[in-house]
Amino acid sequence: MTLCVDIRHRQGDFRIEASFTGSGRLTALFGPSGSGKSSLINLIAGLIRPDQGRIEVDGKVLVDTKAGVFLPRHKRRIGMVFQDARLFPHMNVRSNLLYGRWFTPPAERYLDMDAIVDLLGIGALLERKPALLSGGEKQRVAIGRALLSSPRLLLMDEPLASLDEARKAEILPYIERLRDQMKIPIVYVSHSVAEVARLASDVVVLAQGKVTASGPVSDILQRLDLLPAGERGEGGALIETVVLRHDDTFSMTVLGSGAGEIRVPRIDIPVDQRVRLRIRARDVMIATERPNGLSALNILPGKVAAITHGAGAESEVRIDCNGVPVMSRITEQSRQALGLEPGQQVFAVVKTVSFDETSTGMGVGEVSA
Ligand SMILES: Nc1ncnc2c1ncn2[C@@H]1O[C@H](COP(=O)(O)OP(=O)(O)OP(=O)(O)O)[C@@H](O)[C@H]1O
Structure with a gap:
């Protein structure tokens, strides 16, 4: 899918x-709060008419102010999911889901109820009213309702923001399945690095209404300078791995990657499955010789590819571990003490316990254009 956005708009x-x-x-x-994410979603959805510009999805022009085109919202075939599920309280789950089909002409309906119910695991909830659902279940139904309108684009505006960590963890695999199994392109608003790292194929970074960077997620998350200050500690490398084996004795999982084997706390993903692993830059130490007598289990040989002096006392070091970039955030004092320079052979050291449940997710399949 291709989404092309080129707009200028003023509000206040x-x-x-x-x-x-x-x-x-x-x-x-x-982007951070107030950077314009929801405004952009509303412009794509047709809830706001831009002062100038053009928006196109897979060749279909939604807006072109020069040509006088403004497709009204109901003709855009865009599904929306918000922070709050916005289900109809008097209708049961089945009726809420079917409501999504209503506005789509039968000839354009390409998703059926059974497939969506199965994808989202909501079969047991169909007769219940929304008041009897958990927050995570409500959001799954809201996603189902949006999908049943057979949209050509799905907009999700911070769909997990009102859920606690346990409910977020419950719903993330469903969004991964949606991303990987449905052919519907998704635009997903978030200000959480953990969520973006787990779900996104591409990222558009917004600050004060402007795009400061855009590109593949692994490129963007390495650029710690692009991340909001409060989220910078969550940035780092995002690497594609595969489950090699589970080590039940020590409750660990061994992942294979281009950089070498990486041990993480046990994850419930079958052997041979792809896993996307986020290694936070702040969790990576650097050694100039292979360490001995060290408790950390992950020691990845590599070469210093680049050093960026960050704000204040920090330096960011990109280590090329056999073609896989691993980021490390260390103090400038440590960098100088180690005499680190580009080209130098080093070892990236990562403790297994530094990985948590937000560090791994299902690997993204081939991205089809
Ligand atoms: N109708 C409006 N009139 C004037 N200003 C508005 C209007 N709607 C939003 N704004 C302003 O536009 C800016 C961007 O708001 P927006 O909701 O798009 O940001 P956001 O990145 O989605 O923020 P958050 O993460 O907090 O939801 C804010 O400064 C907001 O006050």
């Missing part, structure tokens, strides 16, 4: 000037 004192192309399965709009 706030100006949006956004231009980007998303060609992946799940494009994350990422």
Whole structure:
């Protein structure tokens, strides 16, 4: 899918000037509060008419102010999921789901109820009213309702923001399945690095209404300078791995990657499955010789590829571990003490316990354009 956005719009004192192309399965709009993420979603959905510009999804022009085109919302075939599920309280789950089909002409319906119910695991909930659902279940039904409108694009505006960590963890695998099994492109608003790392194929970074960077998720998450200050500690490398084996004695899982084997706390993913692993830059130590007598289990040989002096006392070091970039955030004092320079052979050291449940997710399949 290709989503092309090139718009300028003013609301009050706030100006949006956004231009980007998303060609992946799940494009994350990422930025701090007030950066314009929801405004951009509303512009794509047709809830706001832009002052100037053009929006196109897979060749279908939704807006082109120069040509006088503004497709009204109901003709855009866009599914929306918000932070709050917005289900109809008087209808049961089945009726809420079927409501999504209503506005789509039968000839254009390409998703059926059974497939969606199965994908989202909501078969047991069909007769219940929303008041009897957990927050995570409500969001799964809201996603189902949006999908049953057979949309050509799905917009998700912070769909997990109102859920606690346990409910988020419950719903993330369903969004991964949706991303990997449905052919519907998704634009997903978030200000959480953990969520973006797990779900996105591409990222558009927004700050004060402007696009400051866009590209594949692994490229963007390495750029710690692009991340909001409060989320910088969550940035780092995002690498594709495969489950090699589970070590039940020590409750660990061994992942294979281009950088070597990586041990993480046991994850419930079958052997041979792809896993996307986030290694936070702040969790990576650097050694100039292979360490001995060290408790950390992951020691990845590599070469210093680049060093960036960050704000204040910090330096960011990109280590090329056999073609796999691993980021490390260390103090400038440590960098100088080790005499680190580009080209130098080093070892990236990562403790197994530094990986948590937000560090791994199902690997993204081939991204079809
Ligand atoms: N109708 C409006 N009129 C004037 N200003 C508005 C209007 N709607 C939003 N804004 C302003 O536009 C800016 C961007 O808001 P927006 O909701 O798009 O940001 P956001 O990145 O989605 O934030 P959050 O993460 O907090 O939801 C904010 O400064 C907001 O106050």
